[in-house]
Amino acid sequence: MNGVAMGIHERKEREKEQRKEEIIDAAQRIFFEKGLIASTMDEIAEAAELSKGTLYLYYSSKEDLYLAVMMRGMDTLHDMYEQIVNSDDSTVEKIIRCSNSYVDFFHSNRNFFRMFPFLQNPRFHKQVSEEMIKSCGLKNQKMWDMVIAMLKKGMEEGKLRSDLNPVEVGIIFWSSSTALLIREDSEGPAWKANLNIDFDHTLEVCNMLLMESILTDQGRKEYHALKKT
Template sequence: MGIHERKEREKERRKEEILDAAQRVFFEKGLNSATMDEIAEAAELSKATLYLHFVSKEDLYLAVAIRGLGIAHELFKEAIDGGTTIVEKLNGVKKAYTTLFNTHRNYFRMFSFFQTPQFHKQVSDAMKDAFRVESNKNWEMIISFFARGVSEKRIRNDFDPVEMAIVIWSNAASLMSRIDSEAEVWKYRRNIDLNKTLETSFRLLIEAILTPEARLEYAELLRDEEKHIQFK
């Protein structure tokens, strides 16, 4: 009796099709300017059908954002699995986050949207939970990596690894969102390159949490990277 399974698969595929369409429209127009009619047309379905799969426009938006969390997860996983030492991995995570920002800008914007309290009212609890679960996977990975760094004595043990992760993360996120919306203003009015500021703050905070020996290794790694850049 595979009919039920097939139906299930088809339903799932339809959902993905809707998500594909919604993603295209949301990426282009953002949450507010995108309309459900546009998404329906992009999906080649009637608007009412969208509501058979998602309870609201905001729900649909969040479902697209969850895809972004998956991409982020892969980037972080690659970074942590890729590096040989804790310091290398940490630098890799930093780069992964920068990549997320630079090459998946649309997803990045969606994530910050989830923060605004405005947003939450119109989203189903189920979708909110789904988002939190995915988001949590990413935090879990980062936090356990930090904890490992502490146990291997490469990251200071006089701060909570969770707190260190939150601080570094939040700092980067807020600078990035400032870059996204205000980079030209700062460049023009005060001749500040916020991208450089982001790099600097990353360096400051990473140095602040490393143990003295790890800090030396990190300095060396940065010197090597510098050299690499000069050669290209």
């Protein structure tokens, strides 16, 4: 292989990546509109201006393609968290900002948010390639690591109760927020109409109740001061 051949090889590699992105673009439009079940590979192929067979040269199943789209959402969320965690705010402030960001993400990226529960259905995973699962898990891991490190630091600073397990605290916050937002998405209007419940408010209350319990006296003082501003 000479220099020219190498250049072609690299260009092809680049074009392949580009094609993969174009396919995700098309898939995103269709999945956002109709969800996983109602979207068909033929539709996505048409939207991508490719034949269906070609899609399978780049992604090994519909579910793989679905995950590829979802990963973009995870990237967005990851970047938001990274920015917060790496800021020079105090830990208490960071925790508050992380909670708020999750709600913001829900409101401004609802279509991505709706994809996340897919991961929780183990029965779907059988359709998904091992590679994609690993890639997804890695991204997830990175996000958790950041959050857990933040909580651990809060404990070392004496802001958070150090008799708690930071991993457990992370799971509790994340899970309860996610659950309330999923409910808001699927049943929000009904609860609003029947019992005048606003889920955004409910989530605030939930976080407030949990914060009250996980903070030390020192942390709680800071928390209340911050809430007033």
